[in-house]
Amino acid sequence: MKVQQISIFIENKSGRLAEVARLLDERKVSIRALSLADTSDFGILRLLVDNTDAALFALKEGGFTVSKTEVVAVEVPDQPGGLSRILQVLDESQINVEYMYAFAERNANNAIIIFRFDDIDNAIGTLQAKGVSVLTGERLYSL
Amino acid sequence: MIWNDDFETLPREALESLQAKRLKQVSERVYATVPFYRQQFDQAGVKPENIRSLDDLRRLPFTLKQDMRDNYPYGLFAKPLDQIVRIHASSGTTGKPTVVGYTRRDIENWTELMARSFVAAGAHCGDVIHNAYGYGLFTGGLGAHYGAERIGASVIPMSGGNTKKQLMIMQDFGSTVLTCTPSYSLFLAEAAAEEGVDIRKFKLRVGILGAEPWSERMRDEIEAKVGIKAIDIYGLSEILGPGVGIECIEAQSGLHIWEDHFIPEIIDPHTCEVLPDGEQGELVITTITKEGIPLIRYRTRDITRIIAEPCICGRTHRRLARMSGRSDDMLIIRGVNVFPSQIESVLMQIEGVEPHYLLIVDREGTLDTLEVQVEVNEQTFSDEIKVLQGLSRRIEKEIKDLLGISCRIRLVEPKTLVRSEGKAQRVIDKRPK
Structure with a gap:
């Protein structure tokens, strides 16, 4: 029920994002979702890809500092209230979100929300108990 | 004006013979009382009795900042602690500071040299001296303080920081002389401007500025923005603290180094060869009157040259050009x-x-x-x-x-x-x- 996410340290200078994209392209790695958190000096690029190990290898070889993090992908109807319901569940169970990002599913009327939790196992258990659809890694990478 | 006519205008010949006499004395003293120097002298194959003239100075070994660290804290003191009345220290590279100790006579000499420096910079009895050098382990605050009292000026022991209060006191107390780092003098002017006050309308007349390297361009800026004569002062805690050298207000060109207490040399920092007057290199100082912690041929790492030409102010002590850099990586x-x-x-x-x-x-x-x-x-x-x-x-x-x-x-x-x-x-x- 956990999804592997790649996080990359990126200095705020021109060409760095392009370099990440180029390295992934060389390995024919496809990006499923991404989010960029930034400060005035640096950013952290978070990626979900179809081949995590190939991407990690390519980026490390390219000189980037990279880490693998486990996140949770939740599927919700792509309509008003979809996100609200999930956040309410988390709030009621006092589960803290470190960060999150979302994207719309291509061939269905669903949205996928990616969550990074402190206590991932507890979060997955709670979400499933409340009937929330938590996606497996295989499912997500193949989207 | 000159504070101590007898010594400051001593003819070169007499000054040099005084230096030679004191060099001999300090060599004997450190050899007898500081194990580090006895070992250094022995290694260099030189005995105090070999030191007969100023030319013999170059037979003596150098002292490095590292030697002070290796002998932390009191290893280089030439007097027991019951004769040390003050201890100062400066930051060291590995967290351990460089420690210096002063006997009663050292404090007296320091006070005398700071008095000379103040007067050379144009300060006098009746001045209100606003001393914004830090008081504490750093030598700046107390060094300037004692000298200012000696000339009969009214000293305000401000120390550093709290810029708004500094400005208020400077204005209300009618400060006429400012002692601080050159960059802080500019900072004061800007802080005053932000408050809508023009620091140039204050009674300030002279700034005695040191403890960091600065330039002629910065002098012009300070003189224009602060409305003072900006005088460069040189010192380092290992040798004394502030008051090793000072520009005279008459020439504002080069810093007179008090040669009845210090012997300056300029060396090539790579070959350690002594260079003639006028050539640029690393400043090496031997303290010839210090009792607490006399240093033989201390490598200051400051880059300068000696100006031997007589100065219009009448002082016979040679001058050092403005420090132009460092021979190590200290910032x-x-x-x-x-x-x-x-x-x-x-x-x-x-x-x-x-x-x-x-x-x-x-x-x-x-x-x-x-x-x-x-x-x-x-x-x-x-x-x-x-x-x-x-x-x-x-x-x-x-x-x-x-x-x-x-x-x-x-x-x-x-x-x-x-x-x-x-x-x-x-x-x-x-x-x-």
Whole structure:
């Protein structure tokens, strides 16, 4: 029920994002979702890809500092209230979100929300108990 | 005006014979009382009785800052503690400071030399001296204080910081002489302007500015913006503190070094060969009257040259040109001595942090800024911003705790900083010269 996410340290200078994209392209790695958190000096690029190990290898070889993090992908109807319901569940169970990002599913009327939790196992258990659809890694990478 | 006519205008011949006599005495003293010097002299194959003239000085071994560290804290003292009445210290590269001790007579001599320096800079009895050098372990505050009292001026022991209060007191108390770092004098002018006050309308007449390197261009700026005569003063705690050398207000060109107490030499910092007057190199000073911690041929690492031509002020003591740099990697940031190795030692203490770093020194307005670039590696990297920012803040705090200066940490990608094989460039100094 956990999804592997790649996080990359990126200095705020021109060409760095392009370099990440180029390295992934060389390995024919496809990006499923991404989010960029930034400060005035640096950013952290978070990626979900179809081949995590190939991407990690390519980026490390390219000189980037990279880490693998486990996140949770939740599927919700792509309509008003979809996100609200999930956040309410988390709030009621006092589960803290470190960060999150979302994207719309291509061939269905669903949205996928990616969550990074402190206590991932507890979060997955709670979400499933409340009937929330938590996606497996295989499912997500193949989207 | 001259404070001590007898000594300050002593004809060269008499001055040099006084130096030779005192050099002989100090050689005997350190050989007899400081085991470090006995060993150094023996290794160099020289005995105090071999020192008969000034030319024999070059037979003596050099003293390095490292020697003071190796003998921390009191190992180089030539007098027992019951004769030491004051102890000062300056920051050291590994957290241990460089320690100096003064006998009652040392304090007396220091006071005399600071009195000479004040008068050479145009200060006199009746002046209100606003002393904004730091009081404490740093020699600046107390050194200037004693000299100012000696000439009969009214001293305001302000110490550093609290700029608004400084300005209020300066204006209300009618300060006529300002003692601080050159950059702080400009900072005061700007802070006054922000308050809508023109510092040039104050009674300030002279600034006696030191403890960091500055330039003729900065002098012009200070004189225009602060509305004072800006006088350069030279000193270092190992030798004395402030008052080793001073510009006279008559010439404002080169700093008279008090040669009845110090013998200056200029050497090539690589070959250690003594250079003739007028040639630029590293300043080496021998203290010939110090009792607490006399130093033989101390390598100051400051780059200058000796100006032997007579000065229009009438003093016979030779002058040092404005310090133009360092022969080591020491930086002076906001008046604080910083060695890149100190930053390195802080980084090494934090688990997972790479010892590769780059220091960017710059100036924003009138104040120096320090940015430390540190590489992020797999151990320190996190996918959460707050963790990385926490790391930056922790390094900033550790540097502040050790060196007493604020800096800004900038995290950079791995392998972007040069590795330490060969001569890695660790410092980029962007400050205008």
